[in-house]
Amino acid sequence: MLRNLLISLLLLSFVYIFYNLYVGFTPKTELDGIAAHYADKGAAEIGAANLVTAVVVTYRGFDTLGEVTILFLTASIIGFFLKLTEADENKVIIHRGTSELLVTSSNLLVPIIILFGIYVFMNGHLTPGGGFQGGAIIASAVALAILANPNMHINHQIILWVESISGVVFVLIGVLGILLAGGFLDNRVLPQGQFGTLLSAGAIPIIYSFIGLKVGAEISNILEKYQKSQKES
Amino acid sequence: MKIKNLSVSFIIIMAAWLLLNWSFQVEIVLIGLILSLLLSLLFCSKCQLFSELKLTPKAFAYTLIYIFVFLIELVKANIDVTKRILSPNLPINPGVVKVETTLNSKMARLILANSITLTPGTFTIEIHDNALYIHWIDVKNSDVTEATEILARKFETYLKEIYD
Amino acid sequence: MEIIQYLGGALLIMGSLSLLIASIGLIRMPDVYNRVQTGTKASTLGAILSFLGVGLLSIENWSETNWIGRVIILIIFIIITNPVSSHILMRAAYVMKIPFTIDTKVDKLKEDIENKVLEEPKDE
Amino acid sequence: MIKYLILIAVAIILMSLLGGLYRFFKGPSLVDKVVAFDSITVNSLVLIGVMALLTGRAIYFDVPIVYGLLSFLGVIVVARYIQGGL
Numbered sequence: 156m157l158r159n160l161l162i163s164l165l166l167l168s169f170v171y172i173f174y175n176l177y178v179g180f181t182p183k184t185e186l187d188g189i190a191a192h193y194a195d196k197g198a199a200e201i202g203a204a205n206l207v208t209a210v211v212v213t214y215r216g217f218d219t220l221g222e223v224t225i226l227f228l229t230a231s232i233i234g235f236f237l238k239l240t241e242a243d244e245n246k247v248i249i250h251r252g253t254s255e256l257l258v259t260s261s262n263l264l265v266p267i268i269i270l271f272g273i274y275v276f277m278n279g280h281l282t283p284g285g286g287f288q289g290g291a292i293i294a295s296a297v298a299l300a301i302l303a304n305p306n307m308h309i310n311h312q313i314i315l316w317v318e319s320i321s322g323v324v325f326v327l328i329g330v331l332g333i334l335l336a337g338g339f340l341d342n343r344v345l346p347q348g349q350f351g352t353l354l355s356a357g358a359i360p361i362i363y364s365f366i367g368l369k370v371g372a373e374i375s376n377i378l379e380k381y382q383k384s385q386k387e388s
Numbered sequence: 389m390k391i392k393n394l395s396v397s398f399i400i401i402m403a404a405w406l407l408l409n410w411s412f413q414v415e416i417v418l419i420g421l422i423l424s425l426l427l428s429l430l431f432c433s434k435c436q437l438f439s440e441l442k443l444t445p446k447a448f449a450y451t452l453i454y455i456f457v458f459l460i461e462l463v464k465a466n467i468d469v470t471k472r473i474l475s476p477n478l479p480i481n482p483g484v485v486k487v488e489t490t491l492n493s494k495m496a497r498l499i500l501a502n503s504i505t506l507t508p509g510t511f512t513i514e515i516h517d518n519a520l521y522i523h524w525i526d527v528k529n530s531d532v533t534e535a536t537e538i539l540a541r542k543f544e545t546y547l548k549e550i551y552d
Numbered sequence: 553m554e555i556i557q558y559l560g561g562a563l564l565i566m567g568s569l570s571l572l573i574a575s576i577g578l579i580r581m582p583d584v585y586n587r588v589q590t591g592t593k594a595s596t597l598g599a600i601l602s603f604l605g606v607g608l609l610s611i612e613n614w615s616e617t618n619w620i621g622r623v624i625i626l627i628i629f630i631i632i633t634n635p636v637s638s639h640i641l642m643r644a645a646y647v648m649k650i651p652f653t654i655d656t657k658v659d660k661l662k663e664d665i666e667n668k669v670l671e672e673p674k675d676e
Numbered sequence: 677m678i679k680y681l682i683l684i685a686v687a688i689i690l691m692s693l694l695g696g697l698y699r700f701f702k703g704p705s706l707v708d709k710v711v712a713f714d715s716i717t718v719n720s721l722v723l724i725g726v727m728a729l730l731t732g733r734a735i736y737f738d739v740p741i742v743y744g745l746l747s748f749l750g751v752i753v754v755a756r757y758i759q760g761g762l
Contacts, residue, residue, distance in 0.1 A: 410621035505635035561681035575695025
């Protein structure tokens with residue numbers, strides 16, 4: 156009784172909050188200050204068809220570096236707290252045999268899903284999506300492979316190398332921006348190219364590709380650790 | 389054998405890349421070539437998916453025929469199921485029957501199971517060695533050989549020609 | 553060009569009708585197994601037809617965009633994944649021992665499990 | 677004329693979404709709910725495709741591909757979960 160009363164009270168207060176939000180909502184008709192600058196001059200300065208990408212990679216590129224670092228920290232912390240020992244490596248998951256159909260179709264689909272992830276982050280400056288989304292798609296391919304074959308051995312070294320190299324290259328391109336162009340992570344270290352094609356917008360496709368690889372490697376790392384912690388007996 | 393697996397997966401990945409981009413500019417084709425080479429080396433260096441695939445013109449012709457047969461069956465499946473769903477007294481007679489296949493290639497068995505799943509009122513529940521257990525919405529015959537004749541024969545004959 | 557537009561519209565309508573039939577089947581069928589049957593079958597064809605229709609309708613702005621390739625990729629993807637995912641789901645339902653409807657005539661899978669041809673699928 | 681055809685199709689798809697929602701709330705077992713969810717996903721894939729058509733932007737077509745991929749993975753994960761593995 157009391158519980159139902161509390162739930163309805165909670166719902167009512169939600170209704171009140173959202174009603175106030177709805178009544179007090181005034182749509183913004185024009186952009187202010189810095190947003191107007193991005194919207195007006197972004198396409199000309201950066202050469203990216205997708206303005207969000209221009210903001211994320213160039214104008215606010217430093218934040219993106221921070222986000223990638225936070226993701227790396229998350230992966231490390233998960234690895235730290237799962238406390239995997241050497242003995243865990245050789246354990247085997249006992250499970251009801253996976254359906255043969257799932258195994259075959261995952262063999263067929265995993266490369267194509269990874270290709271799609273690569274497509275998403277390479278076209279980050281033209282289409283919705285970008286490094287983080289593409290990385291997540293790559294990690295979902297890894298998840299599919301693990302689901303199809305729970306005892307699969309993932310090469311830890313490859314993941315580590317991809318992650319470190321892409322992190323280093325990301326920072327190096329940023330530093331090149333200071334040397335050759337306006338500042339850290341300036342994309343004009345490479346020619347702008349023709350607007351709207353794959354190889355345009357300076358260094359953005361390259362930066363975004365490395366962000367995508369880094370994110371994909373980090374999330375795959377987390378998945379791999381969870382897979383190992385699943386192993387029993 | 390390994391070369392065949394690699395090249396078929398290379399072609400499939402390249403085709404997917406070109407379809408996604410739908411453009412034949414030099415840079416896109418070049419990037420696609422590099423990517424497909426890398427991905428097929430990475431994922432298909434040990435795979436056995438296409439080992440039994442025949443690469444003869446006859447097999448290619450049979451692939452086209454198979455797609456045609458499959459599309460006809462797909463439309464027939466839908467008309468059949470639609471009739472059952474919309475008729476007032478719901479005339480269903482379900483059951484699980486066993487079908488034995490003679491196909492050995494994993495890929496051919498995936499295609500067979502998926503085709504059975506998509507055709508009139510039949511659905512693969514379990515696949516084990518050579519036996520497919522199929523949920524049939526209107527059981528006409530529960531005998532193994534008869535059911536195989538009705539359900540799987542029409543696909544198997546073509547798949548036998550495509551996959552060895 | 554006009555004819556292609558109308559063809560695309562007709563395909564789209566047919567696809568959406570298939571989707572509607574799938575959901576009616578989802579409501580009317582008596583047990584899980586039959587629901588999965590009708591659900592996947594009709595909705596797969598519905599999605600294929602609808603996307604073909606969308607692809608044909610978009611030919612109007614053919615020059616500037618790249619619709620048709622993605623439509624083909626999407627259709628192939630649906631044809632491969634939809635049956636597999638529902639097969640996995642049906643297997644899970646069988647392991648959970650969700651009962652068949654009383655109309656069910658034969659169950660060869662159960663017979664084979666009893667005759668030890670196949671080991672019992674067990675949940676851990 | 678074509679525009680009306682598209683709108684009729686959208687209306688029919690929305691109706692089938694309602695059917696899926698009914699089964700999602702009613703469904704006696706967990707598997708029923710997953711099936712209903714799968715059907716809702718397919719419907720919304722088509723809806724996103726039609727949206728891309730109505731706004732005339734091909735780049736929205738990446739969205740249904742990713743969504744279809746995620747729903748495939750989701751169904752497999754849930755199936756594995758309810759049968760007790762992983």
